[in-house]
Amino acid sequence: MYHIKIVSIFRENVPPARFERIMRPDIAAQWINSVPDNTVRSLFSRYDRFQPTTRSSPYQTGRDLRKLVAQEFWYGNLVAIDESSRPWSSTTELYYINQKGELTPTHAPRSLSFPLGYIIVRYGEMVRAYGTLPPPTVRPAQVVKSKAAAGPELATPGKDMKQTAAQLKAMTKAERWQARKDLISKGNASIYPDAQIAAKRLADNNIAVEKAKLAENVYKTVNPLETTPGVPEGWKDISNDADALNKLGLKSKMLYDDPASPNFLARVYEPDQAVFGNDMNPTVVFRGSREPEFASVGDNLSSLWNKGELAPVKNGADWSNNFAQGVGKNSTYYQSAVGIGDTLAKSGQNVDIAGHSLGGGLASATAMASGKPAWTFNAAGLNSGTVEKYGGTVLGKTDDIQAYRVEGELLTKVQEVNVWEDLKTMKGLPGPTLLKEGVSALSPNAAGIPHDLPGGTGSALERHGIGQAINCIEQQKDEDIAIIGGRL
Known part of the structure; x- marks a missing residue:
């Protein structure tokens, strides 16, 4: 037995x-x-x-x-x-x-x-x-994706449905969503603890991966006054739809600081009921930090000659705001995020929040100010005094923030004290290790319930990317589908 x-x-x-x-x-x-x-x-x-x-x-x-x-x-x-x-x-x-x-x-x-x-x-x-x-x-994902797998095919939505993972991907998104919901229901009803645990994680990841895809899409915004290109299937960018935003108490101009070239940026996405039914809420998504772009030598010399200072670093505001918030200084980005949170709290509507990196920190601040649930990915830490600093009231709980982080990614490693892991990274050298622990001790951790994602590849910086978080979650989904299917 x-x-x-x-x-x-x-x-x-x-x-x-x-x-x-x-x-x-x-x-x-x-x-x-x-x-x-x-x-x-x-x-x-x-x-x-x-x-x-x-x-x-x-x-x-x-x-x-x-x-x-x-x-x-x-x-x-x-x-x-x-x-x-x-x-x-x-x-x-x-x-x-x-x-x-x-x-x-x-x-x-x-x-x-x-x-x-x-x-x-x-x-x-x-x-x-x-x-x-x-x-x-x-790993199960390797078996599912193999073109010449030995042994019987693994039924993913259950033996009664006779669907392989490849067939599941061939369905429409609405059909895939329903098939996974049916499988989750069977896993929850299973007598086997591993199937029950897999069903819970699959249910969580079913939602989380959608939020992660939105957090990836927000980076593609070129003009905040236009629809963001490449919106994930099942979602619609309503950031410039006045009527839709009004239901949430929001206005388009609250989502950016400069219509021509925004530094602070958020988008609002609406789910398609034909795909998700009533399982998804409208989601406010914050853009994370972008790679800094330094001016050329010529531009710096010109700026020094004309203005007496070096040319500004493009996207530098992302990094200065992130640092300032972490040490309790003023940050216009976080001030805007708290303002959005206060507005959402007053709307009384069901709405979710998401973001990656700096966007994850902004999403955390908005969640705490609004009491709305949030999903963050490789998120920046949240200073405990940030919400009240900008006149907000802490209505949310960190338990309502699902903080996904790829194992070994850079930002989490910098923010969190982990002596044994850092000793390995620093090759056992006590000086660099103590310096790193000092930096981590001064840095706030990402808010929320941590969800570690194994399976990242490359350097710590490469693992920080939102694409890696999506891939790791998808891998877990494959594993859980295999576990539940094997118990039916």
Whole structure:
């Protein structure tokens, strides 16, 4: 009935290939509490090797063994190994095996006591003991996209619908949206914890990826008085539709600071009910920071001669506003964002907010001033006093901000204190590490509930781009579709 084995990872020999199927401790703990207490012993590979960290006796009469085992999952002394035939997924698995045969974490458990690195060392011991290096992990997305996949096709919306991922993409957007909703419903009703967890993440990502695509589109705005080109399917740019904006209490001129060449910029998008039904709200989206463009030597010399100063840096206002807000100084961008938030709060309408990078920081300020939900991507941090600084009232909660960040991206690394990760980045040098931690300690973190996105590629700067966030979310959607489909 149960295809999971509980193992004392440091006391038993485990084949190296099974390390990629070690479940995340939070999922393992949730799962163990869902099984009858009298079946727990049968799930151990060697119950006699079980020695609780607390020195409590697992044989004590009346003890809830499930709670004891769940606790040991968090300590890492016990691990749950998935022995089912379903595809590997970062939703449930803690590690994967890379192309070099190295055991690599998919993410770090939110427990300082979990021996993430020691399990990697243990993996190395087992590789030497068994004398074999396992093949790299095959991710579900790779199987779905393969032209010559071995074995039966993976049904994504469910066995009854017989749809592959390729067929799902061939549907209209409205059909794809409904198919995923149906799959989410089946996952929520599943008896399997991994399917339930996958369904929740798929539901969240179904919304988040739409907000991310809008956050990408806002960068394409050339003239704020015209419709932004390339608006994502299912959405309409209503930034210059006076009647539509009036329903939200907004006016077009609130969305930019200069009609000819705006620095501060926001757009408003309206969802197509024929695609999303009533699942989506109008969304205010803020543009993030653009790459600074420095004047040529000739322009600088001319400016020095005529004005006595260097030529301005194009897009420099994005960076100066971002920095000023972070340290509690005046920022016209954030003043405008708080003003929009105050207006939205008074409108009484259902409206969402989104943004990437600097736009994510602006979206956070608007969310806190309006009480409306927000989705941010690789967002700039929000100073705790920003909303009230500009006359706003803090109506929102950080729990209403979903903060997505690609693992290893630049802005999050700069803003957040992470001693162990920074030591690795700084090659173990204490001076640079302490300097970086000092900068991070002075920088506000991105507001909201963090959602770490594995799967980014390239440098920390390259991972900061909104396109990487979209790709990582889409990858998670593929994984979750595979998990739920495999449990139907």
